[in-house]
Amino acid sequence: MTEKLFYEDAYRKEFDARVLSCRPVPEKGYEVVLDRTAFFPEGGGQYGDVGEISGVRVSDTQEKDGDVIHYTSEPLQEGAAVTGKIDWEIRFSRMQQHTAEHILSGLAHSIFGYQNVGFHLSDEICTMDFSGPVTKEEMEEIEKRANEAVYKNIEVNVLCPSREELKNFEYRSKIEIEGQVRIIQIPGYDTCACCAPHLKRTGEIGQIKVIGLMNYKGGVRVTMVSGNRALCDHEKREKDMKEISKLLSAKEWELPEAVQKLKDDMERQKSEVLSLQRKLITYKAAEVPAGQKLACLFEKDLDGTGIRELMNQVLENHVTVCGVFLQKGEGWQYVVGSREKDVREIGKKLNERFHGRGGGKPEMIQGSLQGRPEDIKSFFEETVNG
Structure with missing residues (x-):
């Protein structure tokens, strides 16, 4: 064992x-086992260390049957004396996040009795899943108390109690552990197997900064950053605020008042646009002669709701079948309706002819297709009249 x-x-x-062994593995380079290593293999929710061994890149570290496996980009000679060097910046950041997670999880456990039922530590964020609900205000209080633990600069203890000592030892653990149990203890905040x-x-x-809180599987998922990641x-966020401030001239x-004003202005403009679109639809529908068998209209200035409203207004003028085609990039969004005929067969033929997709009910279908407007119009008229 390593x-x-x-x-x-x-x-x-x-x-x-x-080097004890080195063998090639598909897509991962080489599996290298050393007689001793400072590379931590993936475990406890934390990724395996990266770095280099005698100048050869180590991209990942795992553990198998007591041996630490280093995945390298190049082979290393068995029996060779080597020097390993972990990427300390990444390792230290992970230790910051993981130690911070212990404090937050310990507080959630002591205050609410919740367990940490999920933990993931990537090189961008750290997430933890608590087994019960926590409000935004309660999480803010936990965050405050967690940072108090930081300011106190408490010693983090590593304990390896015997099986006999463990019988009277209270600690958090998500899994049943075989063999030696390793305990991380932050006095006053957490005692957990890790x-x-x-x-x-x-x-x-x-x-320690909590940047996300969401309901998750009956509890909450907390997203956190600490150390340099928090900085x-x-x-x-400061850069974003300055940029937003510049854009809003505030x-x-x-900014809260400026954003609210912008939102109110947008809602007012949206209402005005909808009012103008309704008037435009009324004018367009009135241009279609009442009582004719079909109408085939091509539009650019409406939206999906608008073309359905236009179709309905045209049908109210006793037009048998109405198709409205709205330009969307190089294709068309369409809606076809009738108060007298089942239009599903029309849609099926349109889709087959113009590489389209869509469907609906007997009185209305909608979808999208590709083609030139003159070809679509000609085919539509032939289909309806046929």
Whole structure:
């Protein structure tokens, strides 16, 4: 079994080792096993470390039957002495997120009795799923208390109690653990079984920021960033605010009112557009002679609701069949209706002839097709008259 140096010192960045085996694997390069490693394999919701071994890129790290598998871009000679170097910036960021997750999950457990039933730590965000509901205000209070733990700079303890000691040991755990149980303890905030590397002190987290809260499977899913990720999130939000402020010609503290005014203006304009469209539809429908057998209209200035309304108004003038075709890019959105005939066969023939798709009820069909307007009009008239 590989000697796991990351358990001895989570801050170890480089190490010397010997290659025990190396074999090619499809699409992943090579599987390399060393006699000792500081690369943490994927586990506990945290991705495996990346870095390099003697200049060869390590893209992922997994564990199989006690051996740590390093996936490399090039082969390494079995028996060779090598030097490993983990990507410390990525590892440290993951330790920040993971330690912060323990604090948030511990608080949710102590306050509400909820379990963390899902955890995922990527290189962009960290998500955790709690087993019960949490309001926005309650989450804000948890976030505040979590950051208090950061400011206190509490020592993070790693405990490996015996099976006998575990009988009277209270800790959180999502799964039944075989073998040695490794406990991460943040006094006053969390005690949880976990296999991943963590920070030495909570102050190294820097800041904990909850950026998302949504209902999920009877509980909530919390999205969080901490450390440098939190700083980057703040910087992006500040940049976005400045850009929005510039676009709206408003001070940053005036943005809520400016956005509300913009929303009100858009609603008013939308109402005006709808009123004008109704008038336009009435004029267009009046241009179709009443009582004729069919009408085939091609439009550009209406929307999907508008062409249905136009069709209905034309049919009210005792036109037997009406088809309205709205230009959409290089194709057409269509609606065909009748108060007297089953128009589904007309739609079927249109779709077959012009590579279309759609359907509906006997009195109305809708869909989309491709073709020149003169060809569509000619075919439509032939189909209806035929």
